[in-house]
Amino acid sequence: MRVPAPGWQDGGVTQVWTVVVPVKRLDAAKSRLRGALPGRPHEALALALAVDTVEAVRACSVVAEVLVVTDDQAVAAATGAAGARVVPDRPAAGLNPAFRYGAAVAGDGWVAGLTADLPALRPVELAAALSAARSGPTNRRYVPDAPGTGTVLLAAPPGMPLDPRFGGNSAAAHAASGALPLLGDWPSLRRDVDTAADLAAATRLGLGAHTAPLCGTTTPTASRPV
């Protein structure tokens, strides 16, 4: 059981969040995206999505640590170089166990789980969502994906298990488990990329520096509003 960290409710502590980001092995990841970029290796696209996600989390003003849960060596190397702490995928039993393991490693404090397929993510939108999760009721909070059926972010206050229910209609599953929705105007946070159409939508928002060149766009991270 996690317990409140010092200053957890005082509003004066800004970098309070540990964000857990599980990433599947690249040879198995993002299977619905296979073939979306003809002539580009699928693993390169899956890696770029994850690294852009992690870099945006690292740049988020309220995040203390990014914890990547993966058994993929290329993901571990690239996200570690981007400033993440990397732990193995334990018990190697799928996404929700990986989230639970990451939350356990994170220990006491504010913990959020985030999917690794948010290549347009802007740090300011993540900061706004995480700050909203610290205000009001002390329930777990979740941010639905753009269609509203899935989940991109699940947050828990100190002392409360993350209790992830990702996969399928996870927005409904998180609501049924007592989590409350956060519905701010955060298009880049809600834009997860599962299909070629999702990648086109993310491209319109502005891709991160790793995914953009693979997609033939020139939108560097530095030129995006953070």
Ligand SMILES: Nc1nc2c(ncn2[C@@H]2O[C@H](COP(=O)(O)OP(=O)(O)OP(=O)(O)O)[C@@H](O)[C@H]2O)c(=O)[nH]1
């Ligand atoms: N560590 C870890 N991460 C996972 C696992 N399964 C999914 N993920 C990650 O969870 C996030 C959301 O999952 P999905 O959107 O379903 O991604 P996916 O399973 O790679 O994609 P599909 O093969 O198209 O279903 C992605 O960023 C994945 O990398 C897992 O078993 N272990």
Ligand SMILES: C=C(OP(=O)(O)O)C(=O)O
């Ligand atoms: C795992 C999830 O993502 P997706 O539906 O995008 O695979 C989810 O939304 O819970």
